Structure formats: C-alpha cells, structure tokens
Amino acid sequence: MKNKNRAVFISSMFILLIIFIFTACQTYREITKSDMEKFFDTHRGFPDTLSNSFKVYGFANPVATQAFGADPTALVYNDRVYLYMSNDTFLYDDNGYVHYETQTAETFSYGKGIQGIRVLSSEDLVNWTCHGAFNITGPENTNPLIDSAEWDDSQLVEISGVNRSWAPAAAWKMIDGKPKFFLYWGNGGSGVSVVTADSPTGPWTYPLGRRMLITRNTPNCDNVHFLFDPGVVIDNEGNGYLFFGGGDNISVAGGGATMADTKMARRVKLNPDMISLAEDPEQWRVPYMFEASEIANIGGKYYYMYSTHNSTEGNPFGLGNAVLAYMVSSDGPFGNYTDPKTVLNHPQRALGTRDSNNHGVMFEFKGQAYIAYHTQMLAEAMGIFRYRATHIDRMNMDSNGIIEEIPLTRKGAAQAGHLNPYIVNEAETIGVQGGIYTRPHSEAGNKTVVTSIDTGDWVLVYGVDFDSGANKFSAIVRIPERDKYTGAIELRINPEADGHTDANTNLNAVKTTRIKGGEVIGRVPVRAKPGEKGKFITVTVDLDKTVTGINDLVFVFYSSLGVKPLTIFPDNRHKDAFEFDQWQFHK
C-alpha cells in the first residue's frame, strides 16, 4: 500500500513536470534578430524621432537631467569626483501637476521641503553615475522624481527638530588607517550637523546621535541670521575647518553690522575626529556675504567662496548682486585673505534663466581646477522653473591664485579621460539621456536601475575607449512582473545631435533636442524565460562587427508597452517596463 502511494505520487509529479515544461515552451519564444530589426523600424511603430533630452548631445551641463541637485559640493576620492547636492524635489498640486507658475517661493519652502541629499559621481566629468538620494530625515535612497508619493513617513529617522538637509559640504580623511567620509549640512537655517560613512556613497550614520554639531546655543552663533551653508576643508596637516553662516537681516547681528559687513560669517577649527569643535566659532569679515560658504584647498592655497547679497552693487570691490565671490589665502585656512573678486556671475544675468540664488564649490580634479554651481536651466527645459540642477565649468588661476571671472557655459567641462567598456558599468552612468529616470532597487548593482523605459528612450555615454576591439556585449536587465512582455536594447555608436543644438540657446518646451542616427552595432533581446519574471538576468549577444577606438555609445530602448511622450507628471510613466542595471563589453 505504501509503495503504491509512492508510485502514484511520483507519477503524478512526473505528469505535472511534463505539463510545466510544455506550458513553459508554449509561452517562451526566442526573439530573433529579424524581430528586433522590426522593433526599431520606424515603419512599424518605432517613433520617427527619439525621446527629447533636456541636454544637448555634446554638452556636459547640466551634469544630470534625470533628477535635480542644488547647492553642489564636491569631494575627490580615488580619481573619482562625487557631487553632493540639496535634493530639489517635485511638489505636486491636487491635480497631479508640478507646482510652478503659481509658486511664489523656492521649492524648499513647500511641504516636506528638501530633506534629501543627492549623490552623483564621475571619473571623467561628463558621464555621471547616479547614486540616488538619501534622506537625512527619511528613508535611504529615494528618487523623488519617481517615488515622492511613496515616501513612508513612519520610516523617518527622528532627530529632534531636524527636518531639512540643505547645501551639504563634504570631506574625507584617514582615521585609524581607514578612509572616513563626512557630510555637513544645514537643518534649514537653524543649525549645522554632520553624518559619516566608510564610503563616499554611504550608508551614512549620525555620529552625534540626536544632537546637532552647531546650534544657536553654540558660542557666537545665536546672532547669525541663517545658521547654515557649511563649507569644510582639510589643511595639509590634516586639520579640518568649518565655515558657515549667512543672511542679510543685519539687525539680528547687533551693533556695527552693515550690508558691507553683515557679521554673519563664522569659521571654526574642528577636532581630529571632524565631528566636534576644537574651539568656539569666530566671526570674521566677509564683505557683502549673504550665503553659500565653501572652501577649497587647491595647490596649497585656500579659496573661500560665497554668494554676495542683493544689496551689493556699488561696492569698492566691483562685486555684483548675488554673484559668487572668492577670497584667497596663501597661509592657511585662517590666514590672510585677499579682497573679494567675482568668480561667477549670477545665472539669471549670464544665461537668461529665472534663477534666484547662487551657490557653488571649487574643486581640483586630475590636476585641473573646476567650479560646480547650480542653475534652473534643466527645470526650464522641462517647461517649469524654480528647481535647480548642477553645472560644472573649468577654472584657471594664475600663480598668485587669482581667478578671472568664469563664463557659465551650456557646454560645460571637457571629458577628462575615457570610459572603460570592459569593466562592469552601471546603466545609471549617463552622459545624455532621453525619457528615462533612475530609481533605487535593493538587488541592483549600485542599488540603482534605469527605469521608466519606453520605446524611443535612450541613454548615451561619452567617449568610450573600445581599444583594440569589442565583439560581445552583456547587459543585466530586470524583467518586469507581467505576462507577454518584450523589450530590446539597440546599441549604436556616434549619433548626430538633433533639434535645437546651439550653444547659446536655452532649451524649453518648444526648443527641444535629442539625438538621431548613429551606427547600429548590435541588439539585445529582453524577454522572460519561465521563472524569470521580476528577476535580474544577464543577456549576452555577439556584436554585428568588431568595435574599436573611442566612440560615443548609445542604448536605444524598445518596450512592448510602447511609446509615451516625455513627461514629468507622475501618472504618465512606465514603471512596469524592463529596467536596465549594468553592462559590459567583451573582447
């Protein structure tokens, strides 16, 4: 009896297995090369033009267009530059539209305001890897362009009274033989604190528990109008210094304050642990200072930079209203500084944007000096404004450290090095793109994927050095959790710019740009085999030809969910198409 039951059980299992294999064979069919040619054929539904971009092909500014990022600060570590930025975030009205024309104040005055810090990194200043955003007061790694409605307030990290994370400053140093990373930020205008990590991309922790590093109870800080905008520098001996403060309500400062000397600037030496003050902060004179303290050690000279206030014009230094000005010291962070000079005009005057404030940072990368700053060009290209994105331009100083005023360019910095296609590259490393976003995914490389993929969307990376020749390509993609789904990636090199590509034109809802053409070098099918729905899979294909030398590389996407016009409204995105995680070429 027992044996008979077992035999029945085994034969039932065998029949079920046959049915399963049969069903699986029924639903899965390989995509042929001819199928894929049809996907990308404009006569069969592929759009005549690829999705619009918010950046001109060939340009590097703004550094990223799939998310905003304001008040940039820069940190260079292992030949990679990391940008940390206030995470300007779309706010929607009751109808699901982005707040813009009716808006009378900056984004950070609304609702949840800026509670996150966005992180991008690059080895060459033109291809930027998106590391998402982490929220000082909320869950890690959100992309508010996609997930703002999904924030879970119950996950907020509770730090008493901390609900903003504005304008970060970053530094790293070796402590106990290991690199340690420090990110200082302002809790709105009411205090400065710090998070630390063992890597430049976190995870970040609060070394001070529930305490702030600087509050109004800190000596000499109760009469600072805006207690915010930290800038940090480490001198050649390894000592850290913090610069902060701002505001223009000189009645707050007390006696003797004028618009020429608002008495709002503070500086303080840090202890070797970088998370405590070595002394009381001191007030120091910064002519016409309003906000945006940053300090950089470039070639042994210290460049203190700040934004002037709106009552600056007519001063003896020739400074304009809300420009970025700098003073240079050759004898240490607290040394003798020169008189201020303008380093960067206000974006509104220089670019014809609707920018209001000004904030930036100087940094040195691969032996060249640069300035990173923000403008509203990205938002205005989207047809809105107020939200800010980071730009970078090259900067030169003479032997005395004097910098001539830097033109704000739409083109941005030149590529510093090339991308290596023979290592694993994150798909969220982007030079220019049309139609996609990035989002966090815990199982993805770099915990981030390219998402919202529609037919005709694309991602381009600049200056890929294929060297002696690539013959195969691998992609890691995430299969969507839906039936009968097909996607594909077409690999192209060296396309042409299309649409408005003039270096003096601001893009907007009418003046749009994209790429076209290029040489197709291969195609990657994306279809689930049985059991692969919702999984990350690797697809490897032979290229149509051996690709050599330095080329710009484009991933053009096909999705059986079809074409969707580029939109910034949350109800009009394809979150359920395939997602792109990593890629690599093989010789």
Ligand SMILES: [Ca+2]
């Ligand atoms: Ca990834």
